[in-house]
Amino acid sequence: MSSIKDVARLAGVSISTVSRVLNKSAPVSKDKRVRVEKAARDLGYVPNPAARTLLLRETGVLGVVVPYATGEFFSEFLSGVDQTASDNGRFLLISISHRSDRDLHRALANLNKRVDGLVVWAPEVDAADVAELVGDELPLVFLNSLDSAKGNDLIDFDNYGGMYAVATHLIELGHRDIVFIKGPPRASDAASRLRGFRAALLEHAIELRPGRELQGEYTVEAGYNLVNTILSLEPRPTAIMAPNDQSAVGVLRGLHEAGVVVPDEMSVTGFDDVPSSSFATPTLTTAHVPVRELGEIAIRKLVERIEGRDELAQVHLSVDLVVRNSSGPPHRSKASTS
Amino acid sequence: MSSIKDVARLAGVSISTVSRVLNKSAPVSKDKRVRVEKAARDLGYVPNPAARTLLLRETGVLGVVVPYATGEFFSEFLSGVDQTASDNGRFLLISISHRSDRDLHRALANLNKRVDGLVVWAPEVDAADVAELVGDELPLVFLNSLDSAKGNDLIDFDNYGGMYAVATHLIELGHRDIVFIKGPPRASDAASRLRGFRAALLEHAIELRPGRELQGEYTVEAGYNLVNTILSLEPRPTAIMAPNDQSAVGVLRGLHEAGVVVPDEMSVTGFDDVPSSSFATPTLTTAHVPVRELGEIAIRKLVERIEGRDELAQVHLSVDLVVRNSSGPPHRSKASTS
DNA sequence: TAGCTTAATGAAAAGGTTTTCATGGATATA
DNA sequence: TATATCCATGAAAACCTTTTCATTAAGCTA
Numbered sequence: 045m046s047s048i049k050d051v052a053r054l055a056g057v058s059i060s061t062v063s064r065v066l067n068k069s070a071p072v073s074k075d076k077r078v079r080v081e082k083a084a085r086d087l088g089y090v091p092n093p094a095a096r097t098l099l100l101r102e103t104g105v106l107g108v109v110v111p112y113a114t115g116e117f118f119s120e121f122l123s124g125v126d127q128t129a130s131d132n133g134r135f136l137l138i139s140i141s142h143r144s145d146r147d148l149h150r151a152l153a154n155l156n157k158r159v160d161g162l163v164v165w166a167p168e169v170d171a172a173d174v175a176e177l178v179g180d181e182l183p184l185v186f187l188n189s190l191d192s193a194k195g196n197d198l199i200d201f202d203n204y205g206g207m208y209a210v211a212t213h214l215i216e217l218g219h220r221d222i223v224f225i226k227g228p229p230r231a232s233d234a235a236s237r238l239r240g241f242r243a244a245l246l247e248h249a250i251e252l253r254p255g256r257e258l259q260g261e262y263t264v265e266a267g268y269n270l271v272n273t274i275l276s277l278e279p280r281p282t283a284i285m286a287p288n289d290q291s292a293v294g295v296l297r298g299l300h301e302a303g304v305v306v307p308d309e310m311s312v313t314g315f316d317d318v319p320s321s322s323f324a325t326p327t328l329t330t331a332h333v334p335v336r337e338l339g340e341i342a343i344r345k346l347v348e349r350i351e352g353r354d355e356l357a358q359v360h361l362s363v364d365l366v367v368r369n370s371s372g373p374p375h376r377s378k379a380s381t382s
Numbered sequence: 383m384s385s386i387k388d389v390a391r392l393a394g395v396s397i398s399t400v401s402r403v404l405n406k407s408a409p410v411s412k413d414k415r416v417r418v419e420k421a422a423r424d425l426g427y428v429p430n431p432a433a434r435t436l437l438l439r440e441t442g443v444l445g446v447v448v449p450y451a452t453g454e455f456f457s458e459f460l461s462g463v464d465q466t467a468s469d470n471g472r473f474l475l476i477s478i479s480h481r482s483d484r485d486l487h488r489a490l491a492n493l494n495k496r497v498d499g500l501v502v503w504a505p506e507v508d509a510a511d512v513a514e515l516v517g518d519e520l521p522l523v524f525l526n527s528l529d530s531a532k533g534n535d536l537i538d539f540d541n542y543g544g545m546y547a548v549a550t551h552l553i554e555l556g557h558r559d560i561v562f563i564k565g566p567p568r569a570s571d572a573a574s575r576l577r578g579f580r581a582a583l584l585e586h587a588i589e590l591r592p593g594r595e596l597q598g599e600y601t602v603e604a605g606y607n608l609v610n611t612i613l614s615l616e617p618r619p620t621a622i623m624a625p626n627d628q629s630a631v632g633v634l635r636g637l638h639e640a641g642v643v644v645p646d647e648m649s650v651t652g653f654d655d656v657p658s659s660s661f662a663t664p665t666l667t668t669a670h671v672p673v674r675e676l677g678e679i680a681i682r683k684l685v686e687r688i689e690g691r692d693e694l695a696q697v698h699l700s701v702d703l704v705v706r707n708s709s710g711p712p713h714r715s716k717a718s719t720s
Numbered sequence: 721t722a723g724c725t726t727a728a729t730g731a732a733a734a735g736g737t738t739t740t741c742a743t744g745g746a747t748a749t750a
Numbered sequence: 751t752a753t754a755t756c757c758a759t760g761a762a763a764a765c766c767t768t769t770t771c772a773t774t775a776a777g778c779t780a
Binding site: 045090092093094095097098103105112113114115116118119120122123126127130135136137138139140141147151153154155156157158179181264268290293294296297300319320323324325 | 383426428430431432433435436441443450451452453454456457458460461464465468473474475476477478479485489491492493494495496517519602606628631632634635638657658661662663
């Protein structure tokens with residue numbers, strides 16, 4: 045593999061001159077310039093990133109830490125992240141599933157000197173912990189964490205407002221007995237969504253019957269498995285709010301198998317608005333979470349920080365209700381009896 | 383940020399000794415060893431990867447090039463890749479969407495010295511091109527490319543056999559007029575799937591009517607948009623084979639809206655067996671592609687190559703038929719009229 | 721106790737790049 | 751023509767680590 049020395053020898057100049065030509069960092073006489081350019085081309089010379097990094101303390105790599113990679117939701121995010129990173133000429137070091145805090149800690153410690161900055165999406169971990177672990181030279185952008193570690197950007201969705209809007213939609217349709225499936229216990233976004241639901245109920249002076257808040261997860265299976273429990277509630281609720289689209293799809297499937305017609309006998313809502321939710325049967329009423337944009341903005345912010353164009357900010361992305369066919373008014377004849 | 387020098391000074395030894403202790407590369411007297419360990423811990427010392435790389439020519443990073451990141455299919459793959467990489471103590475440099483060959487080429491050229499090896503999934507690109515571009519010091523593992531570049535591993539799915547099995551399944555159910563939706567024109571996996579379909583027809587001496595092979599894509603929209611075209615074919619076909627699950631979901635949606643009952647009036651099949659396809663309405667008959675395993679095996683192979691445990695191989699992963707509710711015998715009463 | 725082997729340790733080089741500093745030549749000014 | 755200024759260029763240092771080589775001290779044998 046050729047080094048800058050080889051280029052210098054071939055072009056008959058010093059390595060300093062080669063560096064100056066290739067980086068356009070200082071004027072070089074025309075004849076030497078063309079000789080260097082030709083030599084570099086002929087040798088297929090590419091600067092050694094390790095050497096540059098060692099000297100410049102700059103890797104050209106952005107680190108991204110995400111909690112899971114499964115499903116459409118995160119793949120949309122990664123897609124936005126990748127696009128923006130490559131637009132900015134940066135590479136992406138991605139660190140996905142961390143089965144334990146220790147996992148995450150070790151990953152962060154090692155990431156530290158391999159990247160110029162870090163996007164951290166770790167809903168179950170303290171932002172302050174991460175910031176401390178990583179040292180404060182490294183620019184950080186936190187995504188959807190409750191507390192922003194001081195001196196770093198925080199970008200999040202309005203999970204609260206989104207779920208509030210979904211609940212309000214159901215209430216305005218006439219629903220008074222709604223089941224809410226909760227997301228992962230420790231996830232901060234799940235907590236916000238739950239608060240949004242409760243706030244809407246409070247707002248409309250609706251009392252929550254017992255057993256209407258069920259522990260779930262962000263998976264299809266979780267939604268599917270809860271259907272029987274829900275259908276055996278007395279009196280039978282008229283609507284089910286799932287914590288995300290995936291679990292809503294599970295609920296739809298379970299209801300379908302139980303012969304419960306959506307939305308006539310039961311309304312169902314999701315959250316996220318992943319692409320396929322507009323192709324569910326029936327199409328899913330949900331809240332649109334701009335997750336692709338989140339990826340784009342996160343990287344853009346991070347690059348700004350790295351390049352010193354500092355404009356520390358907290359960005360809140362709005363989450364909008366999307367009404368489709370899985371929600372409708374409660375159907376007296378069946379729903380309130382049983 | 384602390385360097386090995388700081389550790390050496392704090393422990394009162396030379397940097398050589400520090401290196402020996404930290405890498406356990408040579409015996410060091412007990413008292414110095416504990417002093418070094420304590421100093422390193424107190425300073426939170428982490429070796430600078432750039433310096434190590436420069437000297438050792440080893441980055442600890444694996445590169446992964448994939449064509450898209452959208453949808454469950456690739457997220458399953460990435461999940462397997464990530465898991466295995468982190469089990470092996472390696473980091474992951476992921477390079478996703480390449481809008482053009484030039485994009486890909488530039489990415490590969492720059493990836494070269496940043497990684498110890500590369501997993502390349504580029505169904506539309508010549509393996510030989512990639513191999514040449516990247517230089518032959520770098521271990522490569524090709525995924526689902528037609529030709530394996532010499533001296534490198536190739537792992538692929540039996541796309542041919544999988545689609546052959548799906549077609550045979552439909553034929554055995556009694557279908558004689560099947561529509562096949564083709565995947566992206568240049569994708570080699572799509573080509574194999576098409577060949578599998580044709581082979582099954584040939585095998586059973588079934589002649590393909592005109593207009594039964596339609597150009598599609600791997601997206602929900604593509605499947606959805608083709609439904610009207612298919613329904614207006616004369617005579618109306620009795621089954622639709624989509625090139626992947628996503629497009630099959632689109633087809634299902636379109637048929638549902640057109641009031642065509644699946645599988646009574648029309649059978650529909652997918653390919654991939656992504657997790658959600660067992661939750662479609664109706665549940666989808668498809669072929670199970672072990673994409674998560676592909677990710678795991680690819681990384682394992684690559685690590686073996688890097689560590690010199692060379693066992694060059696071509697691995698074929700089998701693709702098995704999964705029969706669910708979207709396929710059934712053709713229903714004479716409706717299907718063969720109109 | 722002298723001479724030898726062994727073990728532990730430090731000094732120094734190497735890896736590839738960028739940039740500062742110094743030097744040489746050329747050009748412009750007086 | 752001599753002097754001052756400027757520009758192009760090369761040498762060398764620095765970034766941080768691992769490892770070879772040489773040195774010193776210690777332990778052992780005769």
